[in-house]
Amino acid sequence: MNTTVETPIADLAPTLQRLRSAWQARKPGYAQRHDDLQRLRDALKRRMDEMIAAISADFGHRSSHESRIADGMTVLNEIDHLRKHLRGWMKPRRVGVGWRFLPARAETRAEPVGVVGVISPWNYPVNLALIPLATAIAAGNHVYLKPSEHTPRTSAFLRSLLAEVFPADRVAVAEGGADVAGAFASLPLDHIVFTGSTAVGRKVMAAAAPNLTPVTLELGGKSPAIVCDDYPIEQAAARLATGKWFNGGQTCIAPDYVLVPANKRDALVRALREQVQARYGDFANADDYTRVINDVQYARLQGYVDDARARGLEVIALGNADPQQRLFPPTLVIDPGDDAKVMQEEIFGPVFPIRSVQSLDAAIDYVNAHDRPLALYPFSHDKAAVEKILRSTLAGGISVNDTLFHFAVSGLPFGGIGPSGMGAYHGRAGFDAMSKQLPILWQARRTGADLLKPPYKKAQWLIDLIVR
Numbered sequence: 283m284n285t286t287v288e289t290p291i292a293d294l295a296p297t298l299q300r301l302r303s304a305w306q307a308r309k310p311g312y313a314q315r316h317d318d319l320q321r322l323r324d325a326l327k328r329r330m331d332e333m334i335a336a337i338s339a340d341f342g343h344r345s346s347h348e349s350r351i352a353d354g355m356t357v358l359n360e361i362d363h364l365r366k367h368l369r370g371w372m373k374p375r376r377v378g379v380g381w382r383f384l385p386a387r388a389e390t391r392a393e394p395v396g397v398v399g400v401i402s403p404w405n406y407p408v409n410l411a412l413i414p415l416a417t418a419i420a421a422g423n424h425v426y427l428k429p430s431e432h433t434p435r436t437s438a439f440l441r442s443l444l445a446e447v448f449p450a451d452r453v454a455v456a457e458g459g460a461d462v463a464g465a466f467a468s469l470p471l472d473h474i475v476f477t478g479s480t481a482v483g484r485k486v487m488a489a490a491a492p493n494l495t496p497v498t499l500e501l502g503g504k505s506p507a508i509v510c511d512d513y514p515i516e517q518a519a520a521r522l523a524t525g526k527w528f529n530g531g532q533t534c535i536a537p538d539y540v541l542v543p544a545n546k547r548d549a550l551v552r553a554l555r556e557q558v559q560a561r562y563g564d565f566a567n568a569d570d571y572t573r574v575i576n577d578v579q580y581a582r583l584q585g586y587v588d589d590a591r592a593r594g595l596e597v598i599a600l601g602n603a604d605p606q607q608r609l610f611p612p613t614l615v616i617d618p619g620d621d622a623k624v625m626q627e628e629i630f631g632p633v634f635p636i637r638s639v640q641s642l643d644a645a646i647d648y649v650n651a652h653d654r655p656l657a658l659y660p661f662s663h664d665k666a667a668v669e670k671i672l673r674s675t676l677a678g679g680i681s682v683n684d685t686l687f688h689f690a691v692s693g694l695p696f697g698g699i700g701p702s703g704m705g706a707y708h709g710r711a712g713f714d715a716m717s718k719q720l721p722i723l724w725q726a727r728r729t730g731a732d733l734l735k736p737p738y739k740k741a742q743w744l745i746d747l748i749v750r
Contacts (some may be wrong), residue, residue: 287441289446289456291465293686297454298469301397301424304451309394312372316365320418321327321447323361326412330354333408340433341409341530342573342608348529351406353358356690360413363692364420370421372712377721385726392717394422395656396472399495401463403488404477404575405532405630410500411440414475415453417712424452424563428466431459432575458723463479464489473716477534478502479628480701498705498715501698502628504538505655505687508645508671510662511543518661519553522634524559525659525685527612530572530633532579535657535678537685538629541645544638551598551614551636558600558612563599565611572587574608574631583610586624590615593622642667646674654678656702659685678702 295413310318326333326714330350337353338344377388402411409430418425427444429437434457441455456466466490467474476486477500507525509518519600525537542550562571573578590597595618601611616637618625624635639645649658658677662668668682678698681688688694689708707715725731733741 287438288458289462291458291462291642293527294456294465296425298397298426298471300451301426301454305394305396305424310419310452312369315420315421315422316368318448318452319361319365319368319416322412322416322419323358323365325443325720326354326357326408329439329443333436333710336439337407337433338432340404341575342720343569344529344572345570346570347570348562350629352406352529354407355750357412357416358491360708361416364416364475364713367710368420368713371710374575374722379723383723383731386660386731387724388397389722389724391720391722392460395491395716396423397426398716399426399428399466399469399471399474401428401466401468401474401476401478403653404432404436405529405534407433407436408440410477412709414477414498414712415444417707418452418473418475418716421713422717423716425738426456426466426471428456428463431457431463449645456545464742468492470642474498475707476500483703496631496705498697498707499703500534500696500707501703502534502630503653503655503702504625504628504659505535505659505677506649507537507540507659508642508661509540509542510547510642510660510664510667511546512664512667514684515530515549515663516553516556519550519557521661521684522659523554523557523612526634527558527561527571527632528686530574530610531612531634532572532575532630533634534630534687535686535689536658537634538655539625539635539637541567541637541648543639547616547636549704551616554612554614554634555598555600560695562601562612565609568601568609571609574610577608579631580605580608580610586622586629586631586633587613587615589623589743593618595622642670646671647674653701654699657681657685657688657697673724674690678713 284542334346337349374389374391378388379388400414406611415425416518429440437457467486470493473496474490475498480501483499483501487497514724596616598614599611604612610632612632615624618635658679660668660671660682679688692709695706695711696708697703733744
Protein backbone atom coordinates (compact mmCIF):
# COMPACT_ATOMS: atom_id res chain seq x y z
CA MET A 283 0.00 0.00 0.00
CA ASN A 284 1.39 3.40 -0.99
CA THR A 285 0.52 6.00 1.63
CA THR A 286 2.35 8.93 0.05
CA VAL A 287 0.42 12.19 0.01
CA GLU A 288 1.54 13.98 -3.15
CA THR A 289 2.07 17.63 -2.29
CA PRO A 290 0.97 19.89 -5.15
CA ILE A 291 3.93 21.81 -6.46
CA ALA A 292 1.81 24.97 -6.36
CA ASP A 293 1.59 24.59 -2.56
CA LEU A 294 5.36 24.61 -1.97
CA ALA A 295 5.99 28.36 -2.20
CA PRO A 296 2.97 29.38 -0.07
CA THR A 297 4.01 26.88 2.60
CA LEU A 298 7.52 28.29 2.63
CA GLN A 299 6.11 31.79 2.96
CA ARG A 300 3.96 30.68 5.89
CA LEU A 301 7.00 29.22 7.63
CA ARG A 302 9.09 32.31 6.95
CA SER A 303 6.43 34.79 8.05
CA ALA A 304 5.97 32.95 11.33
CA TRP A 305 9.72 32.85 11.89
CA GLN A 306 10.08 36.57 11.19
CA ALA A 307 7.22 37.34 13.56
CA ARG A 308 8.72 35.36 16.43
CA LYS A 309 12.21 33.95 16.19
CA PRO A 310 12.55 31.03 18.64
CA GLY A 311 14.61 31.73 21.73
CA TYR A 312 16.34 29.28 24.03
CA ALA A 313 13.22 28.21 25.91
CA GLN A 314 11.27 27.47 22.74
CA ARG A 315 14.13 25.57 21.10
CA HIS A 316 14.81 23.49 24.19
CA ASP A 317 11.13 22.68 24.62
CA ASP A 318 10.75 21.74 20.95
CA LEU A 319 13.65 19.32 21.17
CA GLN A 320 12.31 17.75 24.37
CA ARG A 321 8.84 17.25 22.88
CA LEU A 322 10.32 15.76 19.71
CA ARG A 323 12.37 13.34 21.79
CA ASP A 324 9.40 12.34 23.91
CA ALA A 325 7.17 11.76 20.89
CA LEU A 326 9.75 9.68 19.04
CA LYS A 327 10.51 7.57 22.11
CA ARG A 328 6.80 6.97 22.71
CA ARG A 329 6.16 6.02 19.06
CA MET A 330 9.33 3.98 18.51
CA ASP A 331 7.49 0.73 17.79
CA GLU A 332 5.29 2.50 15.26
CA MET A 333 8.40 3.87 13.57
CA ILE A 334 10.00 0.41 13.41
CA ALA A 335 6.88 -1.10 11.86
CA ALA A 336 6.65 1.64 9.22
CA ILE A 337 10.29 1.29 8.18
CA SER A 338 10.07 -2.50 8.01
CA ALA A 339 6.94 -2.32 5.86
CA ASP A 340 8.72 0.02 3.44
CA PHE A 341 11.73 -2.29 3.16
CA GLY A 342 9.69 -5.48 2.88
CA HIS A 343 11.53 -6.46 6.05
CA ARG A 344 14.05 -4.59 8.09
CA SER A 345 15.69 -5.82 11.24
CA SER A 346 13.79 -4.22 14.12
CA HIS A 347 17.04 -4.04 16.08
CA GLU A 348 18.76 -2.15 13.29
CA SER A 349 15.87 0.33 13.11
CA ARG A 350 15.94 0.81 16.87
CA ILE A 351 19.69 1.45 16.80
CA ALA A 352 20.14 3.39 13.58
CA ASP A 353 16.90 5.39 13.40
CA GLY A 354 16.01 5.47 17.09
CA MET A 355 19.08 5.59 19.28
CA THR A 356 21.04 7.90 16.98
CA VAL A 357 18.26 10.51 16.88
CA LEU A 358 17.67 10.38 20.65
CA ASN A 359 21.42 10.66 21.24
CA GLU A 360 21.70 13.66 18.92
CA ILE A 361 18.76 15.43 20.56
CA ASP A 362 20.30 14.82 23.98
CA HIS A 363 23.57 16.32 22.76
CA LEU A 364 21.82 19.37 21.28
CA ARG A 365 19.83 20.01 24.46
CA LYS A 366 22.86 19.61 26.70
CA HIS A 367 24.99 22.12 24.81
CA LEU A 368 22.38 24.51 23.39
CA ARG A 369 22.65 27.27 25.97
CA GLY A 370 26.43 27.41 25.66
CA TRP A 371 26.34 27.40 21.85
CA MET A 372 23.89 30.30 21.83
CA LYS A 373 26.17 32.53 23.89
CA PRO A 374 28.19 35.14 22.00
CA ARG A 375 31.81 34.16 21.42
CA ARG A 376 34.42 36.77 22.27
CA VAL A 377 36.94 37.52 19.53
CA GLY A 378 40.22 39.32 20.14
CA VAL A 379 40.64 42.52 18.12
CA GLY A 380 44.44 42.85 18.39
CA TRP A 381 46.26 45.79 19.89
CA ARG A 382 45.78 48.02 16.84
CA PHE A 383 42.01 48.17 17.36
CA LEU A 384 41.92 48.53 21.14
CA PRO A 385 39.91 49.53 23.10
CA ALA A 386 37.22 48.12 20.78
CA ARG A 387 35.88 44.64 21.43
CA ALA A 388 34.42 42.02 19.11
CA GLU A 389 32.22 38.96 19.19
CA THR A 390 30.31 36.56 16.99
CA ARG A 391 26.72 35.52 17.56
CA ALA A 392 25.06 32.42 16.15
CA GLU A 393 21.88 33.82 14.62
CA PRO A 394 19.21 31.61 13.00
CA VAL A 395 19.02 31.97 9.22
CA GLY A 396 15.29 31.42 8.69
CA VAL A 397 13.79 28.35 7.04
CA VAL A 398 15.98 25.30 6.52
CA GLY A 399 14.98 22.76 3.87
CA VAL A 400 15.83 19.11 4.58
CA ILE A 401 15.77 16.58 1.73
CA SER A 402 16.18 13.15 3.28
CA PRO A 403 16.81 9.70 1.72
CA TRP A 404 15.21 6.28 2.12
CA ASN A 405 18.02 4.20 3.62
CA TYR A 406 17.82 5.65 7.14
CA PRO A 407 14.55 7.50 6.65
CA VAL A 408 14.05 8.74 10.21
CA ASN A 409 17.68 9.31 11.22
CA LEU A 410 18.54 11.36 8.15
CA ALA A 411 15.34 13.39 8.38
CA LEU A 412 15.20 14.11 12.10
CA ILE A 413 18.86 14.74 12.92
CA PRO A 414 19.21 17.68 10.51
CA LEU A 415 15.69 18.81 11.45
CA ALA A 416 16.50 18.78 15.17
CA THR A 417 19.76 20.60 14.51
CA ALA A 418 17.95 23.30 12.53
CA ILE A 419 15.42 23.68 15.35
CA ALA A 420 18.26 23.97 17.88
CA ALA A 421 19.75 26.75 15.77
CA GLY A 422 16.45 28.67 15.95
CA ASN A 423 15.13 27.99 12.47
CA HIS A 424 11.86 26.72 11.06
CA VAL A 425 12.05 23.60 8.90
CA TYR A 426 10.55 22.38 5.63
CA LEU A 427 11.13 18.62 5.23
CA LYS A 428 11.01 16.63 1.98
CA PRO A 429 11.33 12.90 2.87
CA SER A 430 11.95 10.16 0.31
CA GLU A 431 9.10 8.89 -1.81
CA HIS A 432 10.66 5.40 -1.68
CA THR A 433 9.64 4.95 1.98
CA PRO A 434 6.04 6.20 1.90
CA ARG A 435 4.89 4.62 5.17
CA THR A 436 7.82 6.14 7.02
CA SER A 437 7.11 9.49 5.40
CA ALA A 438 3.53 9.24 6.65
CA PHE A 439 4.87 8.44 10.12
CA LEU A 440 7.16 11.47 10.01
CA ARG A 441 4.30 13.70 8.85
CA SER A 442 2.14 12.51 11.75
CA LEU A 443 4.96 12.72 14.31
CA LEU A 444 5.96 16.24 13.36
CA ALA A 445 2.35 17.46 13.26
CA GLU A 446 2.00 16.17 16.83
CA VAL A 447 5.08 18.08 18.02
CA PHE A 448 5.18 21.30 16.00
CA PRO A 449 2.65 23.86 14.78
CA ALA A 450 2.22 23.94 11.00
CA ASP A 451 4.00 27.28 10.70
CA ARG A 452 7.15 25.95 12.42
CA VAL A 453 7.69 22.61 10.66
CA ALA A 454 6.07 21.47 7.40
CA VAL A 455 6.41 18.32 5.29
CA ALA A 456 6.28 18.06 1.50
CA GLU A 457 5.82 14.64 -0.06
CA GLY A 458 6.12 13.38 -3.61
CA GLY A 459 8.51 12.15 -6.26
CA ALA A 460 11.31 13.65 -8.31
CA ASP A 461 9.21 16.53 -9.65
CA VAL A 462 8.29 17.67 -6.15
CA ALA A 463 11.90 17.25 -4.99
CA GLY A 464 13.20 19.34 -7.89
CA ALA A 465 10.70 22.12 -7.22
CA PHE A 466 11.47 21.92 -3.49
CA ALA A 467 15.20 22.41 -4.09
CA SER A 468 14.39 25.42 -6.29
CA LEU A 469 12.61 27.25 -3.47
CA PRO A 470 14.35 30.31 -1.98
CA LEU A 471 15.14 28.50 1.25
CA ASP A 472 17.74 29.89 3.64
CA HIS A 473 19.72 26.63 3.77
CA ILE A 474 19.32 23.16 2.29
CA VAL A 475 20.56 19.91 3.82
CA PHE A 476 20.50 17.11 1.26
CA THR A 477 21.50 13.49 1.84
CA GLY A 478 21.62 11.16 -1.14
CA SER A 479 23.59 10.18 -4.21
CA THR A 480 26.29 12.29 -5.82
CA ALA A 481 24.28 12.47 -9.06
CA VAL A 482 21.19 13.84 -7.35
CA GLY A 483 23.34 16.09 -5.16
CA ARG A 484 24.57 17.83 -8.29
CA LYS A 485 20.95 18.46 -9.33
CA VAL A 486 20.09 19.85 -5.90
CA MET A 487 23.07 22.18 -5.99
CA ALA A 488 22.14 23.36 -9.50
CA ALA A 489 18.54 23.97 -8.42
CA ALA A 490 19.67 25.95 -5.37
CA ALA A 491 22.20 28.05 -7.31
CA PRO A 492 19.80 30.66 -8.81
CA ASN A 493 18.68 31.58 -5.27
CA LEU A 494 22.25 31.38 -3.92
CA THR A 495 20.88 29.03 -1.27
CA PRO A 496 23.70 27.55 0.84
CA VAL A 497 23.76 23.76 0.69
CA THR A 498 25.07 21.01 2.91
CA LEU A 499 25.47 17.96 0.70
CA GLU A 500 25.90 14.56 2.33
CA LEU A 501 26.60 12.27 -0.61
CA GLY A 502 28.34 8.93 -0.94
CA GLY A 503 30.95 7.23 -3.06
CA LYS A 504 33.17 4.23 -2.67
CA SER A 505 34.43 4.18 0.92
CA PRO A 506 37.48 1.88 1.24
CA ALA A 507 38.73 -0.25 4.08
CA ILE A 508 42.47 -0.93 4.33
CA VAL A 509 43.47 -4.00 6.35
CA CYS A 510 47.15 -3.81 7.20
CA ASP A 511 49.37 -6.86 7.51
CA ASP A 512 49.59 -6.69 11.31
CA TYR A 513 45.86 -6.59 12.03
CA PRO A 514 44.10 -9.82 13.17
CA ILE A 515 42.02 -11.06 10.24
CA GLU A 516 39.22 -12.49 12.37
CA GLN A 517 38.65 -9.19 14.15
CA ALA A 518 38.85 -7.26 10.88
CA ALA A 519 36.25 -9.58 9.36
CA ALA A 520 33.90 -9.13 12.32
CA ARG A 521 34.01 -5.35 12.14
CA LEU A 522 33.88 -5.24 8.35
CA ALA A 523 30.86 -7.55 8.41
CA THR A 524 29.03 -5.20 10.75
CA GLY A 525 29.83 -2.16 8.63
CA LYS A 526 29.06 -3.83 5.31
CA TRP A 527 25.92 -5.81 6.09
CA PHE A 528 24.18 -3.59 8.62
CA ASN A 529 20.96 -2.43 6.96
CA GLY A 530 21.65 -4.86 4.13
CA GLY A 531 24.63 -2.77 3.04
CA GLN A 532 22.38 0.22 2.28
CA THR A 533 24.53 2.72 4.16
CA CYS A 534 26.34 5.67 2.60
CA ILE A 535 29.38 5.09 4.84
CA ALA A 536 29.44 1.29 4.54
CA PRO A 537 32.86 -0.05 3.50
CA ASP A 538 32.39 -0.28 -0.25
CA TYR A 539 35.46 -2.43 -0.87
CA VAL A 540 38.40 -3.72 1.13
CA LEU A 541 42.09 -3.65 0.29
CA VAL A 542 43.99 -6.48 1.96
CA PRO A 543 47.53 -7.88 1.66
CA ALA A 544 47.57 -10.59 -1.01
CA ASN A 545 48.78 -13.20 1.47
CA LYS A 546 45.81 -12.46 3.78
CA ARG A 547 43.07 -12.38 1.15
CA ASP A 548 41.91 -15.99 1.39
CA ALA A 549 41.95 -15.86 5.19
CA LEU A 550 39.73 -12.78 5.07
CA VAL A 551 37.32 -14.55 2.74
CA ARG A 552 37.10 -17.50 5.15
CA ALA A 553 36.62 -15.21 8.13
CA LEU A 554 33.85 -13.26 6.41
CA ARG A 555 32.10 -16.51 5.52
CA GLU A 556 32.26 -17.53 9.17
CA GLN A 557 30.85 -14.17 10.23
CA VAL A 558 27.87 -14.52 7.93
CA GLN A 559 27.17 -18.05 9.16
CA ALA A 560 27.39 -16.96 12.79
CA ARG A 561 25.15 -13.93 12.26
CA TYR A 562 22.50 -15.17 9.83
CA GLY A 563 22.83 -18.96 9.65
CA ASP A 564 21.33 -20.38 6.46
CA PHE A 565 18.94 -17.39 6.07
CA ALA A 566 15.95 -19.69 6.64
CA ASN A 567 14.82 -17.26 9.34
CA ALA A 568 16.64 -14.08 8.47
CA ASP A 569 14.89 -11.67 10.84
CA ASP A 570 18.13 -9.84 11.54
CA TYR A 571 18.95 -9.32 7.87
CA THR A 572 17.47 -6.26 6.16
CA ARG A 573 16.03 -6.59 2.67
CA VAL A 574 16.83 -4.46 -0.37
CA ILE A 575 14.47 -1.50 -0.49
CA ASN A 576 12.80 -2.16 -3.88
CA ASP A 577 12.96 -4.18 -7.08
CA VAL A 578 14.93 -1.50 -8.95
CA GLN A 579 17.73 -1.55 -6.39
CA TYR A 580 17.70 -5.37 -6.29
CA ALA A 581 18.09 -5.53 -10.08
CA ARG A 582 20.94 -2.99 -9.94
CA LEU A 583 22.82 -5.14 -7.41
CA GLN A 584 22.17 -8.28 -9.42
CA GLY A 585 23.59 -6.48 -12.43
CA TYR A 586 26.88 -5.94 -10.60
CA VAL A 587 27.12 -9.65 -9.79
CA ASP A 588 26.14 -10.73 -13.30
CA ASP A 589 28.76 -8.42 -14.79
CA ALA A 590 31.44 -9.82 -12.45
CA ARG A 591 30.59 -13.38 -13.40
CA ALA A 592 30.60 -12.49 -17.09
CA ARG A 593 34.14 -11.17 -16.65
CA GLY A 594 35.24 -14.49 -15.15
CA LEU A 595 35.67 -13.10 -11.65
CA GLU A 596 35.22 -15.28 -8.62
CA VAL A 597 31.88 -14.48 -7.00
CA ILE A 598 31.05 -16.03 -3.63
CA ALA A 599 27.44 -15.82 -2.44
CA LEU A 600 27.40 -16.35 1.32
CA GLY A 601 23.73 -17.30 1.40
CA ASN A 602 20.76 -18.06 -0.80
CA ALA A 603 19.01 -15.28 -2.67
CA ASP A 604 15.24 -14.82 -2.48
CA PRO A 605 14.18 -12.29 -5.12
CA GLN A 606 10.54 -12.52 -4.02
CA GLN A 607 11.50 -11.19 -0.59
CA ARG A 608 14.28 -9.00 -2.06
CA LEU A 609 16.73 -10.92 0.11
CA PHE A 610 20.11 -10.34 -1.50
CA PRO A 611 22.71 -12.38 0.41
CA PRO A 612 26.14 -11.12 1.41
CA THR A 613 28.24 -11.63 -1.71
CA LEU A 614 32.00 -11.36 -2.20
CA VAL A 615 33.66 -10.42 -5.50
CA ILE A 616 37.32 -11.37 -5.55
CA ASP A 617 39.93 -9.08 -7.10
CA PRO A 618 37.76 -7.15 -9.54
CA GLY A 619 39.49 -4.71 -11.86
CA ASP A 620 38.41 -1.11 -12.23
CA ASP A 621 36.55 -2.05 -15.42
CA ALA A 622 34.05 -4.14 -13.43
CA LYS A 623 30.79 -2.35 -12.73
CA VAL A 624 31.09 -3.20 -9.05
CA MET A 625 34.17 -0.96 -8.88
CA GLN A 626 32.75 1.91 -10.90
CA GLU A 627 29.77 2.95 -8.80
CA GLU A 628 28.83 3.10 -5.14
CA ILE A 629 27.45 -0.36 -4.38
CA PHE A 630 24.92 0.55 -1.68
CA GLY A 631 24.13 -3.06 -0.97
CA PRO A 632 25.58 -6.31 0.39
CA VAL A 633 28.05 -6.96 -2.46
CA PHE A 634 31.61 -6.70 -1.14
CA PRO A 635 34.66 -6.52 -3.45
CA ILE A 636 37.92 -7.76 -1.95
CA ARG A 637 41.08 -6.56 -3.68
CA SER A 638 44.58 -7.85 -3.03
CA VAL A 639 47.41 -5.34 -2.68
CA GLN A 640 51.13 -5.92 -2.42
CA SER A 641 51.90 -3.16 0.07
CA LEU A 642 50.43 -0.37 2.15
CA ASP A 643 51.81 2.13 -0.35
CA ALA A 644 49.90 0.35 -3.11
CA ALA A 645 46.69 0.56 -1.08
CA ILE A 646 47.20 4.27 -0.46
CA ASP A 647 47.95 4.89 -4.14
CA TYR A 648 44.77 3.07 -5.13
CA VAL A 649 42.62 5.16 -2.79
CA ASN A 650 44.22 8.39 -3.97
CA ALA A 651 43.70 7.49 -7.62
CA HIS A 652 39.94 7.69 -7.09
CA ASP A 653 37.42 10.23 -5.78
CA ARG A 654 37.82 11.24 -2.17
CA PRO A 655 35.50 8.97 -0.21
CA LEU A 656 32.86 9.78 2.38
CA ALA A 657 34.53 7.38 4.83
CA LEU A 658 37.83 5.54 5.18
CA TYR A 659 38.56 2.58 7.46
CA PRO A 660 42.20 1.76 8.32
CA PHE A 661 42.79 -1.42 10.29
CA SER A 662 46.13 -1.60 12.04
CA HIS A 663 47.61 -1.61 15.55
CA ASP A 664 50.77 -0.06 14.12
CA LYS A 665 50.39 3.63 14.90
CA ALA A 666 52.94 4.58 12.24
CA ALA A 667 50.97 2.72 9.58
CA VAL A 668 47.71 4.38 10.61
CA GLU A 669 49.32 7.80 10.68
CA LYS A 670 50.74 7.19 7.21
CA ILE A 671 47.25 6.47 5.91
CA LEU A 672 45.81 9.53 7.67
CA ARG A 673 48.52 11.82 6.32
CA SER A 674 48.46 10.42 2.80
CA THR A 675 44.71 10.32 2.13
CA LEU A 676 41.69 12.54 2.67
CA ALA A 677 38.14 11.39 3.37
CA GLY A 678 34.94 12.78 4.82
CA GLY A 679 35.44 10.86 8.07
CA ILE A 680 37.42 7.99 9.52
CA SER A 681 36.95 5.19 12.00
CA VAL A 682 40.25 3.52 12.86
CA ASN A 683 39.97 -0.23 13.50
CA ASP A 684 36.21 -0.14 13.07
CA THR A 685 33.47 1.01 10.71
CA LEU A 686 30.46 3.35 10.82
CA PHE A 687 30.76 4.52 14.43
CA HIS A 688 32.29 7.94 13.76
CA PHE A 689 28.84 8.89 12.37
CA ALA A 690 27.18 8.24 15.74
CA VAL A 691 29.51 10.47 17.80
CA SER A 692 27.63 13.74 18.07
CA GLY A 693 30.76 15.75 18.81
CA LEU A 694 32.32 14.79 15.48
CA PRO A 695 31.25 16.72 12.36
CA PHE A 696 29.84 14.49 9.65
CA GLY A 697 30.35 15.40 6.01
CA GLY A 698 32.11 14.54 2.80
CA ILE A 699 34.62 16.22 0.54
CA GLY A 700 34.49 16.73 -3.20
CA PRO A 701 32.20 14.17 -4.86
CA SER A 702 31.31 12.74 -1.45
CA GLY A 703 29.80 16.01 -0.28
CA MET A 704 30.35 19.49 1.11
CA GLY A 705 29.74 21.02 4.48
CA ALA A 706 29.11 19.08 7.67
CA TYR A 707 26.57 18.70 10.41
CA HIS A 708 26.04 16.86 13.73
CA GLY A 709 26.55 18.60 17.04
CA ARG A 710 28.25 22.00 17.07
CA ALA A 711 29.20 21.69 13.39
CA GLY A 712 25.54 21.41 12.40
CA PHE A 713 24.44 24.17 14.76
CA ASP A 714 27.03 26.50 13.25
CA ALA A 715 26.24 25.46 9.67
CA MET A 716 22.54 26.29 10.15
CA SER A 717 23.29 29.61 11.82
CA LYS A 718 24.76 32.86 10.58
CA GLN A 719 27.94 33.47 12.50
CA LEU A 720 27.29 37.18 12.86
CA PRO A 721 30.47 39.24 13.44
CA ILE A 722 30.02 42.33 15.61
CA LEU A 723 32.55 45.03 16.48
CA TRP A 724 31.78 47.23 19.48
CA GLN A 725 33.65 50.51 19.15
CA ALA A 726 34.75 52.45 22.27
CA ARG A 727 33.69 56.00 23.17
CA ARG A 728 37.21 57.21 22.48
CA THR A 729 39.50 55.52 19.96
CA GLY A 730 42.60 56.36 18.03
CA ALA A 731 40.75 55.37 14.87
CA ASP A 732 38.98 58.74 15.03
CA LEU A 733 42.33 60.32 14.13
CA LEU A 734 42.67 58.31 10.89
CA LYS A 735 41.18 60.88 8.53
CA PRO A 736 42.45 63.54 6.15
CA PRO A 737 44.62 65.47 6.40
CA TYR A 738 46.57 62.31 7.28
CA LYS A 739 49.78 64.21 8.08
CA LYS A 740 48.23 65.12 11.43
CA ALA A 741 48.07 61.41 12.29
CA GLN A 742 51.38 60.41 10.72
CA TRP A 743 52.72 59.32 14.09
CA LEU A 744 49.77 56.95 14.56
CA ILE A 745 50.08 55.53 11.06
CA ASP A 746 53.79 54.92 11.64
CA LEU A 747 52.89 53.11 14.86
CA ILE A 748 50.31 50.72 13.42
CA VAL A 749 51.94 50.09 10.04
CA ARG A 750 54.98 48.18 11.15
